[in-house]
Amino acid sequence: PEENWYRILLACYRELAQLGNAAQLLERVIELFPAQKGYWIQLIGTYQQLKQDRRALATMELAYKRDLLDESELIQLAKMYLYLDMPYKAAQLLEFELNTGHIDETRSNRELLANCWILAQEPERAANILSRMARVAKSPEIYLRLGQLLVDLERWGEATRALRAALSSGSLKSSGIARLLLG
Numbered sequence: 001p002e003e004n005w006y007r008i009l010l011a012c013y014r015e016l017a018q019l020g021n022a023a024q025l026l027e028r029v030i031e032l033f034p035a036q037k038g039y040w041i042q043l044i045g046t047y048q049q050l051k052q053d054r055r056a057l058a059t060m061e062l063a064y065k066r067d068l069l070d071e072s073e074l075i076q077l078a079k080m081y082l083y084l085d086m087p088y089k090a091a092q093l094l095e096f097e098l099n100t101g102h103i104d105e106t107r108s109n110r111e112l113l114a115n116c117w118i119l120a121q122e123p124e125r126a127a128n129i130l131s132r133m134a135r136v137a138k139s140p141e142i143y144l145r146l147g148q149l150l151v152d153l154e155r156w157g158e159a160t161r162a163l164r165a166a167l168s169s170g171s172l173k174s175s176g177i178a179r180l181l182l183g
Contacts, residue, residue: 006025053080087117130146
């Protein structure tokens with residue numbers, strides 16, 4: 001059959017809320033037209049609607065290996081890893097894609113990477129990221145998070161400097177936490 005016939009059948013399955021049939025059809029369509037990114041994304045979404053998160057993740061990983069994902073989808077893949085308790089894989093993915101330039105060096109992306117490393121029980125890596133972020137952004141909240149992490153790592157001098165930097169801005173919302181940690 002022509003590709004359009006598959007699209008019509010897929011629309012019918014979706015209209016009738018037959019998601020299981022839609023998923024099977026999308027699997028077949030991906031075999032026939034593997035370069036069509038839209039089918040991959042639809043299959044991932046269908047699996048998520050069916051509450052088959054592991055299959056959605058596996059499909060997204062395959063799309064990633066085929067280099068079909070853009071920046072927002074790469075971040076979604078990292079968040080799927082986190083959701084399914086795989087923070088180390090999420091951190092590795094984010095770090096690699098940030099270093100290669102496929103994901104922009106934004107504050108939120110760097111914070112996500114730091115959170116992934118923290119959840120993966122890699123506090124040294126998280127501290128390095130937060131330290132770089134604090135120097136660039138001069139944000140009291142980032143300095144506070146860095147200070148908390150450095151206290152956990154028992155790096156007292158660095159923690160003191162980070163916490164004092166957080167307090168010196170005067171705009172820190174959680175100044176009590178910073179003062180407590182300094183004590």
